[in-house]
Amino acid sequence: ASPTAALATDGDSSPASSASMAQPAVVDVNPPRGTRDFPPEEMRLRSWLFDNFREVSRSMAFEEVDFPVLESEALFIRKAGEEITQQLYNFEDKGGRRVVLRPEITPSLARLVIKQGKSVSLPLKWFTIGQCWRYERMTRGRRREHYQWNMDIFGMPKVRAEAELIQAIVLLFERLGITSSDVGIRLSSRKVLQAVLDMYSVPQHLFTQVCVIVDKLGKLSREEIEKELISTGLSSEAVQGIIEVLSLKSLSKLEEVLGSGVEAVADLKKLFSLAEQYGYADWICFDASVVRGLAYYTGIVFEAFDREGELRAICGGGRYDRLLSTFGTEDVPACGFGFGDAVIVELLKEKGLLPDLPRQIDDIVFPLDEELEGPASSVASSLRKKGRSVDLVEDKRLKW
Numbered sequence: 525a526s527p528t529a530a531l532a533t534d535g536d537s538s539p540a541s542s543a544s545m546a547q548p549a550v551v552d553v554n555p556p557r558g559t560r561d562f563p564p565e566e567m568r569l570r571s572w573l574f575d576n577f578r579e580v581s582r583s584m585a586f587e588e589v590d591f592p593v594l595e596s597e598a599l600f601i602r603k604a605g606e607e608i609t610q611q612l613y614n615f616e617d618k619g620g621r622r623v624v625l626r627p628e629i630t631p632s633l634a635r636l637v638i639k640q641g642k643s644v645s646l647p648l649k650w651f652t653i654g655q656c657w658r659y660e661r662m663t664r665g666r667r668r669e670h671y672q673w674n675m676d677i678f679g680m681p682k683v684r685a686e687a688e689l690i691q692a693i694v695l696l697f698e699r700l701g702i703t704s705s706d707v708g709i710r711l712s713s714r715k716v717l718q719a720v721l722d723m724y725s726v727p728q729h730l731f732t733q734v735c736v737i738v739d740k741l742g743k744l745s746r747e748e749i750e751k752e753l754i755s756t757g758l759s760s761e762a763v764q765g766i767i768e769v770l771s772l773k774s775l776s777k778l779e780e781v782l783g784s785g786v787e788a789v790a791d792l793k794k795l796f797s798l799a800e801q802y803g804y805a806d807w808i809c810f811d812a813s814v815v816r817g818l819a820y821y822t823g824i825v826f827e828a829f830d831r832e833g834e835l836r837a838i839c840g841g842g843r844y845d846r847l848l849s850t851f852g853t854e855d856v857p858a859c860g861f862g863f864g865d866a867v868i869v870e871l872l873k874e875k876g877l878l879p880d881l882p883r884q885i886d887d888i889v890f891p892l893d894e895e896l897e898g899p900a901s902s903v904a905s906s907l908r909k910k911g912r913s914v915d916l917v918e919d920k921r922l923k924w
């Protein structure tokens with residue numbers, strides 16, 4: 525019954541008279557601001573997308589894991605000024621604990637790796653699909669929740685891990701009918717920025733803050749970026765050097781600037797060579813401006829974007845070799861990505877790639893009169909036991 529009908533009953537179980545049915549609902553039937561309902565048709569699309577996430581994860585021998593949406597706030601307190609930590613959906617629970625609706629999943633993955641400690645052998649290849657939250661002033665009218673597919677590898681220090689994760693992303697796009705002319709994957713390494721900061725003797729403690737600022741390239745004007753960089757204490761010479769290197773789109777040019785034998789260049793060259801072997805070289809391109817906005821990335825970073833339209837980031841990720849030590853334990857090299865459920869659906873709509881997902885019923889059993897209700901139930905039951913989807917219908921539909 526619709527909420528209106530439920531609210532309009534006159535105290536007993538039967539619906540109230542039709543006159544009172546016209547009254548507006550007492551409670552707002554919309555979901556909380558920034559959140560979504562998934563009625564059957566939308567839920568079929570979401571399940572189809574998640575089934576594709578799962579099938580790619582299975583094909584790459586990743587194991588599914590899961591975590592509470594509710595996490596300790598301490599897992600997400602970082603000082604680098606990231607948007608994600610400034611929009612925490614945080615509160616104090618009835619036990620006085622500081623908790624959050626998680627804004628991302630990587631810290632939970634790291635927490636479980638630490639919890640399991642030596643009882644697991646490396647490398648670990650884990651995936652999960654889970655809802656993530658942010659509390660953003662609704663001035664921008666953006667969503668406050670989305671579902672994210674995460675794939676992460678723990679204990680694989682070499683670039684092979686990044687190459688595996690990028691293949692997973694390409695396999696997903698190909699399963700959905702998206703091609704490398706629709707979408708590209710930009711990649712770089714935070715070691716590029718590290719090398720530039722070293723050239724200008726910038727103190728190491730500024731590294732994550734600088735990464736978070738330069739991640740806004742393309743969103744803020746160059747002047748605003750320069751102003752924010754200067755405000756961290758960088759010299760104008762260092763700021764110009766950073767902007768110049770981050771505008772590079774050619775690996776050979778980068779090698780000219782940074783010199784050969786730089787680890788960043790070696791890593792990227794190795795990744796491009798692996799990409800040829802995997803067969804997805806036409807999907808990827810080097811772009812030194814890619815740094816991603818999460819403080820804990822330490823190496824290669826990548827993001828998929830639509831080549832037309834607003835160049836939205838569809839998914840992104842990177843290497844985070846020093847996240848575990850921020851939780852007080854020894855580091856395990858790691859890398860992973862997050863892939864949201866909303867931008868990809870917008871892209872599929874724009875490309876005319878949304879699948880037709882009709883309701884799936886194998887049989888309808890319909891008792892022609894009351895005497896047949898019993899036999900209809902046994903027919904439906906035996907068909908269901910054979911695995912068929914059976915809709916046992918009433919002879920009268922509730923009119924409301």
Ligand SMILES: OCc1cccc(Br)n1
Nearest residue numbers: 656657658667668669670
């Ligand atoms: O990717 C940033 C993000 C985090 C949580 C919720 C939403 Br919507 N978006």
